[in-house]
Amino acid sequence: MPVPLLGELDKLTCIAVLLVSASTKAADCREGSSNSVVDQKVELNGGQVCLVESGRGVQVVALPSGGGAILRNSALVDKSDIMDGSVHMESVGSMVKIYFEYPNNVYSIDFDVKDFSVEESLVTLVLRDSGDVPPDKIVLKTKPEIVERAKFEFVDKDELFGSHNLVLDGEVEVRVAVSKSKIFRLPSLNADRGIYLVEGDLIRVLSYRDGWLEFVYKMRNGRSVRGWIPMSDVI
CATH class of the missing domain: 2.30.30.40 (SH3 Domains)
Incomplete structure (x- = not known):
């Protein structure tokens, strides 16, 4: 007995939904690296960013919300950053902030979630406590020309936070x-x-x-x- 056309369309629709779902699940931070551990993950609107640790080191893996290929960076985060808990990630509006908290300073980088271009990077230096008032701070920022040419896949702390690449923020x-x-x-x-x-x-x-x-x-x-x-x- 012939199957009604409407039934065939319903089947095709279900198959398409399953394929899309499978494709979405496949786009995971650990894709291409089965022997790895996701230390941190931030969900974005249509994307995500993770810290993935494996025997080869630590990668920052980004799935841009604007679509496109998975981006990987093996130079920004060290295993020591994971071990001592100094590295953190959070979503702030249209940005993803990756920052490193050390005893007397904080390094922070803002990435655009659409393509993970660097928008801004800062060093906040907490100075010696001067008594009853809060400790003084000096904020330095990476020179605009350095930020403009920085690429997610290759950027590291030396490029953004080297002393010769910084200027006073105010x-x-x-x-x-x-x-x-x-x-x-x-x-x-x-x-x-x-x-x-x-x-x-x-x-x-x-x-x-x-x-x-x-x-x-x-x-x-x-x-x-x-x-x-x-x-x-x-x-």
Whole structure:
């Protein structure tokens, strides 16, 4: 007895749904690597990002919400980051934030969930506690030209957070944390001005260059001193 056409269409529809479902399930963070463990996973609208650990190391695996091929990065996260619990991931609006929390600083990277391009990366340095007020912070950001050319598959901490690839995110007031901080005319140990700041002096940080802070210090007589000190003198 002939099968009604409507019945045949229903069967085809069911088969199509099953195929789509199977395809969706196949697009998993561990695809192509059966001997692996998913340490962290963040679900996105139509995609996901995972930290996948195997004998070869740790990969950040991304399934962009905008579609396209699975992206893998083997350079950003170390096994030590997994072991000490310093690496975290979270979804923030249209971004996925991957960040590393260390005792005195936080490295953070914002990726666009559509294609996992880098949108912004920051280093937040928590400075020495100065008493009753919250600890001072200095926020550095990766230079725009570095961010623009960064590729998800190859990006690593050195590329985004190397001292020569960072600039100050905004002026901030901090206190000198060493007993004597020499003032330099330029960000160079060969440019000593012969004067210094002392512990507790409040300075306004104007810019950052490769481990040095440009600052201005207002003295009690109203005059100002401008120069450079090593970043280490406020940490």
